Amino acid sequence: MxxxxxxxxxxxxxxxxxxxCSSTKKIxxxxxxxxxxxxxxxxxxxxxxxxxxxxxxxxxxxxxxxxxxxxxxxxxxxxxxxxxxxxxxxxxxxxxxxxxxxxxxxxxxxxxxxxxxxxxxxxxxxxxxxxxxxxxxxxxxxxxxxxxxxxxxxxxxxxxxxxxxxxxxxxxxxxxxxxxxxxxxxxxxxxxxxxxxxxxxxxxxxxxxxxxxxxxxxTWTDKFDKSNTKKEQFNGFTRDINYVDMMHRNAKYYYTSNDVYSAVTLPYGSGTYSMTVLLPNDGKFVTDVTKALNADTLASLRRNMEECIVDLKLPRFTxxxxxxxxxxxxxxxxxxxxxxxxxxxxxxxxxxxxxxxxxxxxxxxxxxxxxxxxxxxxxxxxxTAMRPQEPRRVDFHCDHPFVYLIQDNYTGAILFMGQFTGK
Incomplete structure (x- = not known):
């Protein structure tokens, strides 16, 4: 059905x-x-x-x-x-x-x-x-x-x-x-x-x-103050060290954590849309986060979030x-x-x-x-090319007299014609 x-x-x-993330206020x-x-x-x-x-x-x-x-x-x-x-x-x-x-x-x-x-x-x-x-x-x-x-x-x-x-x-x-x-x-x-x-x-x-x-x-529901954005160290995927423009804000956000990652949600506008950032824990990597995510864990993620005071740092990036x-x-x-x-x-x-x-x-x-x-x-x-049709199967047994001809395929003109009777 x-x-x-x-x-x-x-x-x-x-x-x-x-x-x-407070123990008293959840989504x-x-x-x-x-x-x-x-x-x-x-x-x-x-x-x-x-x-x-x-x-x-x-x-x-x-x-x-x-x-x-x-x-x-x-x-x-x-x-x-x-x-x-x-x-x-x-x-x-x-x-x-x-x-x-x-x-x-x-x-x-x-x-x-x-x-x-x-x-x-x-x-x-x-x-x-x-x-x-x-x-x-x-x-x-x-x-x-x-x-x-x-x-x-x-x-x-x-x-x-x-x-x-x-x-x-x-x-x-x-x-x-x-x-x-x-x-x-x-x-x-x-x-x-x-x-x-x-x-x-x-x-x-x-x-x-x-x-x-x-x-x-x-637009973020609560914008970052540009004066708080500073150049800070960022450890890359392959342990290389880069410097990025790091935005900083200390405020209430919805937060959750588990053995693999912690997560914070940043709302836009009136809250209809939001960005959720999933940060691998120490010793974990992005690959561990993606392995831990499936449709069920994704659906339950926000249900585990609580409102917390979060000291948030997020790179400015393109x-x-x-x-x-x-x-x-x-x-x-x-x-x-x-x-x-x-x-x-x-x-x-x-x-x-x-x-x-x-x-x-x-x-x-x-x-x-x-x-x-x-x-x-x-x-x-x-x-595509025309789909080939499955050829029809037939028997063609030349076990009795038959006629034959040879043609010019372009004009159709008969070049030779004959018959075979077995003798």
Missing amino acids: KKTFKNIAMMALALLALSA SDDKSNGMTSMTNEDDIDPGFMVLSDAQYDLVKRNNQFALNLFSEVKGVGSSVISPMSVTYLMSMLANGAEGVTREEIMAAIGAKDFDIDEMNAFYAYLMRRAKTADKQTTLNIANYIALNKEFKLKKKFASTIADSYQGSVEALDFNDSKSTTRINGWCSEHTDNMIPSIIDQVNPSAVAYILNAIYFNG TEMKLSLKDIVARLGAPAMFDASRADFSSFANGNVYVSEMLQKAKIEVSEEGTKAAAVTMGMMKL
């Missing part, structure tokens, strides 16, 4: 607002629906806090996808990704896919066993909610398809992208360099120029470029990253869409297509004022 959505809720907050939980109140009462949408069991399960599984994705890309240097941007791109691709290709995509992002129309409705709500969830914080989610003018999208797919994903579709001449300018211009426009470009040049043989952009601009997602997403359970011989995007456009490339550019800036972050995730669709 398929799981269905009865109420539409805000998954993005479950991913972003892991907030929640309050609503046990009836598994959600935690993170916002001021005046800012709460009455429907926002209602999360069905099926939706809560979807949130957990999508969070697991986010953790798996990060584990694949974190490396040893600074990194930043937007799992939600990847999820939006893949959910759009799922609508153009059929069969195993669709099943793999939906399973990878946590939507296995869910009806695709209700999944679409859920993501549509996230986009609407993002615009109004916090008047002091900006969260914009945008979708766009640049389509080679030689092709046409299937009507149902185009309708879903417009209705559920508020996506614009634009037919472009992929032989014209202006198409590159247009696609990159869309990225810049929807990320406040944090991601000014996503491609170097349009591939003339591409069928389409499918893009998602996410832009976040949040990180940007360009990442090819093709092999990573394939390893995370969705390989068929990248395989020209297996991909089934028969609900996408005319012609047999597959995802030839998937990549993301992301950037984050953390300062005394707050945080700006942006990401663009792109999938490039290309034509």
Whole structure:
């Protein structure tokens, strides 16, 4: 039996607002629906806090996808990704896919066993909610398809992208360099120029470029005083010593700790969004933290937080990253869409297509004022060869007289003709 959505809720907050150290004041939980109140009462949408069991399960599984994705890309240097941007791109691709290709995509992002129309409705709500969830914080989610003018999208797919994903579709001449300018211009426009470009040049043989952009601009509820920012030592991943601009603030924050790490939550704006920082304990490393995190521990993290007076030091930093997602997403359970011989995007456009490339550019800036972050995730669709049909099996036994001919295949002209009768 398929799981269905009865109420539409805000998954993005479950991913972003892991907030929640005095023994007398803890984050309050609503046990009836598994959600935690993170916002001021005046800012709460009455429907926002209602999360069905099926939706809560979807949130957990999508969070697991986010953790798996990060584990694949974190490396040893600074990194930043937007799992939600990847999820939006893949959910759009799922609508153009059929069969195993669709099943793999939906399973990878946590939507296995869910009806695709209700999944679409859920993501549509996230986009609407993002615009109004916090008047002091900006969260914009945008979708766009640049389509080679030689092709046409299937009507149902185009309708879903417009209705559920508020996506614009634009037919472009992929032989014209202006198409590159247009696609990159869309990225810049929807990320406040944090991601000014996503491609170097349009591939003339591409069928389409499918893009998602996410832009976040949040001011700390309580800003850091710039006069308290000092150059301080920072011990790197490989025990190298660097010096960073270290912000400093002594105030009330929600805090928790365990054998592996301690965690502090810094809210933005009216509290709808927040950043949770997980700091490895002495003798532990980032790899230990990521190993200790899964969908269940992530969900319970904020429930263990208490309000404490925290002497907080946090570096001021900027990180940007360009990442090819093709092999990573394939390893995370969705390989068929990248395989020209297996991909089934028969609900996408005319012609047999597959995802030839998937990549993301992301950037984050953390300062005394707050945080700006942006990401663009792109999938490039290309034509496959016609899928070979399984040949029909027949018997052809030349055990009696037959006729033969030799032709010019270009003109069809018969060059020789004869028969064989056994003599």
